[in-house]
Amino acid sequence: MIASILSLGAIGFLAALTLGFAARKFAVEVDPRELAILELLPGANCGACGYPGCSGYAKMVVNGDKIAATCPPGGSAVMDKIANIMGLAPITAEPKVAVVMCQGDNLKAKDKYKYLGLTDCRAAQKVADGPKQCPGGCLGLGTCERVCPFGAIEMTPDNLAVISRKKCTGCGKCVASCPRAVIRMAPLDATTHVLCNSHDKGALVRKYCEVGCIACQICKKQVPGAYEIENLLATVVYENHQDAPAAVEKCPTRCIRDFMVSYPDGSSFAEATVPLKKEDRAA
Amino acid sequence: MAMTKLKTFPGGLHPADNKQWTASRSIEFVPLPDELIIPLSQHIGAPAEVCVEVGALVKKGEIIGKAKGFVSVPVHASTSGEVVAVEPRLHPSGRPLLSVVIKPDGEDDWIDPLPQGDPDKLSADELKDRLRDAGIVGMGGATFPAHVKLSPPEEKPIDTLIINGVECEPYLTADHRLMLEEPERILQGVAILRKILTVDNIYIGIEVNKPDAIALMTEKCAGTDVKVVPLEVKYPQGAEKQLILAITGREVPSGGLPMEVGVVVQNVGTTAAVADAVINGYPLIERVCTVTGSGISEQKNLRIRVGTPLQHLVDFCGGLNGDPAKLIMGGPMMGMTQLSLDVPATRGTSGLLIFGEDDIPLVEQGPCIRCARCVKTCPAHLLPTTIAAYARLEMIDEAEEYCAMDCIECGCCSYSCPSFIPLVQSLRHAKAAILEKRRKI
């Protein structure tokens, strides 16, 4: 009995000695708060906060001792938790969602030429500025769909990118990946958008797309505060987006669409009918 | 010629050379079109700056666009006439770019006086200035300003000049006919280049599928120290790095230029243009171009004016033969497809290839079965399939580690891929992403 206690005690003591010595020799100091924050972050390494991946962001928050940027995918829930870890005032970012400002799939928008090669929008854009006659339209080759870390983008059977308001966390990777800058960020609760990205004259737009904006100014006349025509292309003024839906029926080319009513044709996202408030999204 | 083992490089492939359509056809003059579209960017480097207004009357050879910076050359009027427009017009790159549109007056009279000169009296620097003012660029397809290539820094001595008469691109026979019909012009150019570079060993590389050209050039070079080197018929034998390795055995370091191994390579067409520029004072407004392919009625070698719309060339060759599927400017391996025939020919247009529907392989892309044909044929000894996989998955660092930047975009991998994977396009995509990443850091 004594022997067992003594022997184990001796081994333990010896081990403790070597470890104590080693601990001093190989000391490396790591801030535990950094790991705690890292756990909270979604881990998509999307870079929307402007830092190299989530570990970069966590390091910044701990070292910088102030929250210099928000984490869009994390949203306000994560930001509040980080704030109380760091004992700082939480900064809330207005939740944003990405929207593909185009409805010109293969049926509606005409081709400039038959493209052969990589199914990648950036590669196709390099071949004579893309296979579509419209200079700003969605090429529909799925680059944004592959880049999205949250699976929020789908390609309709007729090659049009559509982004689900429910799944999109606003990380912005798709915006950076699109060679034609068709995808833009919009406030979460703004559901009505002018789905067009072409600044050509109306007559030209009519020639190559059935659902393009021909800058006929009807929407602006209908709801002056909610629409703005700039360089021959209408856009929704998101400050007062509530009364934007009124002009949806009036648009002659059906270019304006309210996602609360329906997504572009061919899209499988049906959650539009469910009225989405900020709280449901956070769950 | 004893069947000694012909000089060549490891890798590469043997596509059907399809030169029989035009190899025996001599070069024909093309009458002036009714409108010349002269783009201001026809060379690597900054585009020229336009210096004529609409309505101005210009003479043949008059500078209509000044060079901007050292790596740039002026652009000249291809004939005398009136400038009817200075506006963006469809350019071979597929984008509308600023171009000067001239309506020929039919006189076709030169500027007066022409900057003629005697090469023996002019110094090397004066010769280089003449070449720059004449807008001489590499006519093998790269269009790199010749005067820049001919002025290497002191610490990089040049001891070898190689004249590239290989023309390994299938279908094209422009250089071949030039060597057969105007060898003297080429040799005058060689003499000028020799003086500029002060080199003594000079080679002319020609593939053995042009025996008549080899015989003629050897006969013309007899008595001089210019050596004609017959090379094995293999694509891309004419690529700069591969040609240098085949003839001198030196390997241009990765990411480096030929001058780093003391060599300068000039295309046969460029060499002839050098002679014209110095002796006759002609700027580069004319070049030889092969119009061929099954989609054209008569395949011909033409002497065309820079700025001639392709439609005019097609009409001169008896029009199209059936519905064209692809309009390719250059050769089938590295040429660029064109949107329409309104595009003008430029200084780098070595060929116009019209393919019909059955000439182009319309097969759906399959998965990579790792058959290693692309690895075996890659002249840069890369792993095209691995780099393409990394490019597809946005793994740019790995693509860089696998030396994607060393790809010379010769097209061998896509040519030999049984699954029709667009490997060259993927590698080009990877290179662009790497350059963008480097720019960001």
Add this chain to the structure above:
Amino acid sequence: MAELLLILVSAIFVNNFVLARFLGICPFLGVSKKVETALGMGMAVTFVMTVATVVTWFIQYFVLIPFGIEYLQTIAFILVIASLVQLVEMVIQKTSPVLYQSLGIFLPLITTNCAVLGLAVLNIQKEYSFLEGVIFALGAAIGFTLAMILFAGLRERVDLCPVPKSFRGTAIALVTAGLLSLAFMGFAGLVKG
């Protein structure tokens, strides 16, 4: 000498700790995403295994048996292995933070790695002499590292493949591990070890 060679070959190929005895599966699956990390883990495990064998052999034959307290074998061995792992963790954290970051939780987990404890216990069961024990430890460690690296190479390649949704991640890793151990089964009976 031939005897030692047989032990070594049998430990590496025939009764490979991971692919034949199925010991140490959690780091095998957890750390084999990249070949570099797998190699790092292999080195760490090799160090722990070899030193642990030496120390446990002495403890067994000079402490446990003389005092007749063999029943304490497991606790004593775990104590030794745990302190060794703590030592390795500190060294790696200091020398290469990148490796420390990529190994993550699996570095301290070597303590509970059944291959390490298994090796120490097997050493005693087979009544190996001191030298045989060390060779057996080396063989086991090399076998573990070999399996890790092979599997990491395979997983890196499988990550580039369009695996069907239902098989993505660990599922395809388990299938690949199964096929890898199937291939190792060829060595069964190679040596009467």
Add this chain to the structure above:
Amino acid sequence: MSGIYLSSSPHVHSGETTDKVMRAVIYSLLPACAVAIYFFGLPALLILILCTGGCVATEAVCNRLFKSKLSIADGSAALTGILLALNMPPNSPWWLSVLGAVIAIVIGKQVYGGLGYNPFNPALVARVVLLVSFPVHMTSWTTPAPLGSGIDAVTTATPLGEWKTAVMLTGKLPENISAGMGDYFIGNMAGSLGEVSALALLLGAAYLFWKKIISWHVPMTFVLTVVVFGGIFWLVDSSRYPNPLFHLLTGGLVLGAFYMATDMVTSPVTTRGMIIFGFGCGVVTVLIRLFGGYPEGVSFAILLMNAATPLIDRYTRPRVFGTAVEGKS
């Protein structure tokens, strides 16, 4: 000009397609199938049909299940089926072939995403799974009874099997060891369908070399290593170890080296890598044959080297043009 095509260069192609490659390999296997049917009669034909049909059917089902494009037209499933059939013993029960086909296609290939993505050779995966799960069925052989000779199948052991049992019992070679060399060559010996006639297989392989479908690097190194390595042991103790020719003509070496090891998807892409791959296969085959528990080591050797292929590819990158050191620009 709306019908115009635009694409990046190049615009011409060699004309070789994956379907043609697969079909060429299938044609090259036909002589071996004919010899198998000639020697083992209808059971062989049944196995061939069951395996090939089973593979193609399973692939179609997998395509639907995994919602991927229908890929049975590229011939790779049929090829895997034939290769699997050539690995089966002539009198094995029908369900064994079907089970083998399902395993080969589901676990061997489709679970990784289809053609080009499987790290292990599907036919070999199936053969080894069946060998390990049903050892009795997979190792009961019959003497070949040429069609019309009326002899019914008599169960016997393969030459390799005979040798192994003899060495285990007596430590010596079995007596009639060298008598059968001629028979081995034309196929008059026990073994699985494809292992039998080396002549038919070599004929097919010659066709593949001529059509430049496969390169010599893997098969030649594999066979050479087996002959040299086997030869060393033979020189050391010829009473115990068989001569290299015996190694060459018996068991699955010819089938394995020219058809299994050269499966492009699962072998390295660099020439140096292929040579290392062949050498590794050879060494392991001889090790298992002479010292291992199983009489036949080719399948395990190739699977092992398939596992090592990603590493081989990684460390045998060719020297990039203009770089001093390997692969680094």
